[in-house]
Amino acid sequence: MNRNVYINGIGSISAQKTFENNEFLNEFVDHEAQVISVVNPNYKDYIPPAAARRMASGIKMSVVASKIALQEAGLEQVDAIITGTGMGCVRDSEKFVSAIIDDDEQYLTPTSFIQSTHNTVGGQIALELQCKGYNFTYVHASNSFESALIDAKLQLELGEEHTILVGGVDELGEHTTALHKIINHIKPEIVKASQLLQSKTEGAVFGEGANFFVLSNEKQPSTYAEVLSVKIYNTLPKAEVAQAAIQFLKSNNLEVEDIDLVVLGNNGDVKFDSFYDELISKVFNNTQQVYYKHLCGEFNTASSFGFWLASKILKTQILPDCVKLNHVNSSAFKTVLLYNQYRGENHSFTLLKQC
Amino acid sequence: MEALKQELKKNIIEQINLEDMTVEDIANEDLLFGGGLGLDSIDALELIVMLDKNYGIRLTDPKEGRAIFESINTMAAYVAEHRTK
Numbered sequence: 001m002n003r004n005v006y007i008n009g010i011g012s013i014s015a016q017k018t019f020e021n022n023e024f025l026n027e028f029v030d031h032e033a034q035v036i037s038v039v040n041p042n043y044k045d046y047i048p049p050a051a052a053r054r055m056a057s058g059i060k061m062s063v064v065a066s067k068i069a070l071q072e073a074g075l076e077q078v079d080a081i082i083t084g085t086g087m088g089c090v091r092d093s094e095k096f097v098s099a100i101i102d103d104d105e106q107y108l109t110p111t112s113f114i115q116s117t118h119n120t121v122g123g124q125i126a127l128e129l130q131c132k133g134y135n136f137t138y139v140h141a142s143n144s145f146e147s148a149l150i151d152a153k154l155q156l157e158l159g160e161e162h163t164i165l166v167g168g169v170d171e172l173g174e175h176t177t178a179l180h181k182i183i184n185h186i187k188p189e190i191v192k193a194s195q196l197l198q199s200k201t202e203g204a205v206f207g208e209g210a211n212f213f214v215l216s217n218e219k220q221p222s223t224y225a226e227v228l229s230v231k232i233y234n235t236l237p238k239a240e241v242a243q244a245a246i247q248f249l250k251s252n253n254l255e256v257e258d259i260d261l262v263v264l265g266n267n268g269d270v271k272f273d274s275f276y277d278e279l280i281s282k283v284f285n286n287t288q289q290v291y292y293k294h295l296c297g298e299f300n301t302a303s304s305f306g307f308w309l310a311s312k313i314l315k316t317q318i319l320p321d322c323v324k325l326n327h328v329n330s331s332a333f334k335t336v337l338l339y340n341q342y343r344g345e346n347h348s349f350t351l352l353k354q355c
Numbered sequence: 356m357e358a359l360k361q362e363l364k365k366n367i368i369e370q371i372n373l374e375d376m377t378v379e380d381i382a383n384e385d386l387l388f389g390g391g392l393g394l395d396s397i398d399a400l401e402l403i404v405m406l407d408k409n410y411g412i413r414l415t416d417p418k419e420g421r422a423i424f425e426s427i428n429t430m431a432a433y434v435a436e437h438r439t440k
Contacts, residue, residue: 050393053372107408109370110400 086300207297
């Protein structure tokens with residue numbers, strides 16, 4: 001029989017002050033920008049300076065988020081580390097490629113090359129934790145985090161591992177951001193976070209962040225929620241989103257009425273938010289809905305912030321006003337459905353249950 | 356020579372990302388490797404590339420590097436003597 005999978009510790013570095021686990025969006029930073037960066041913790045409190053000096057921002061964020069998650073789960077070590085990232089250490093990639101171009105393929109230094117690969121993050125976390133177990137990185141655009149989550153869930157269900165650190169991370173890179181502006185993936189105008197869904201323009205407000213979770217077979221006092229199910233689609237036509245959601249619930253023996261909260265990945269892109277409208281107005285119109293990308297920005301693993309948000313709501317039973325999407329109010333949050341997609345591709349459905 | 360030493364310190368801080376250090380924190384006679392700044396083999400590669408790029412000096416013998424990179428004083432003396440740009 002499959003074992004249950006619990007979220008026992010979380011760590012989040014985002015554009016909000018989320019690195020303190022005893023707080024829950026107490027202060028909403030209402031960014032006004034096209035691109036939003038993370039609120040940095042004091043990295044020196046977590047990483048020795050000698051180790052930190054070669055770490056790119058994504059690595060630092062991930063190492064700190066991992067340490068916070070492990071600390072909360074009461075662990076010093078995990079059996080495995082599974083990372084999801086869309087772009088990996090993109091700043092070092094930019095640095096390395098720029099150096100190749102600018103210096104005519106001469107004078108190439110090792111550090112940015114070593115640090116430019118996607119799996120550098122998982123490797124650096126393992127070095128910091130001295131974890132010699134299974135270490136895998138999934139790079140699958142906006143399904144990167146969910147791919148990592150599926151791997152972790154399968155291994156825990158089958159009893160192959162007992163504690164797994166799983167997370168999603170992406171950092172902003174100057175050149176990559178400039179390219180996304182050129183191709184209109186980033187909004188042409190500065191948008192106030194709280195007005196994101198009223199912007200009515202194409203593109204998203206880009207962001208960055210690292211959200212890591214300790215998953216385990218064992219429920220404990222620190223447990224946030226149980227991970228019931230995860231399903232990903234590379235392609236899913238808009239007309240089939242509602243049916244896919246209902247089918248996903250059915251395969252977990254649930255009906256629409258069983259869902260107390262829907263966590264949606266709306267990013268204010270007038271061209272693609274209509275995918276969410278399929279659920280907002282056609283399926284879950286009587287269910288409480290929240291959104292979160294105005295808090296963290298859009299990036300390939302932004303859905304890991306949604307996973308963080310859902311975990312916090314399930315554990316605290318508190319729903320911050322700044323994430324409310326509709327006027328329905330649930331009396332309690334027991335079962336939560338998350339749905340995310342980016343530019344009409346790489347859709348994911350995730351189910352979490354209160355413990 | 357003093358200007359070159361200051362320039363080398365600035366380049367080292369920038370090249371190997373010694374975030375919390377300033378030029379004033381590095382003494383001319385401080386050991387760069389081992390004790391002192393505690394640089395390692397990857398830093399040595401960064402410094403070799405820096406010498407090539409900034410001063411046109413190509414180091415091929417690792418043993419030679421060990422003596423050159425001992426301190427700012429030794430680096431400055433070597434650069435002053437061998438620089439081609």
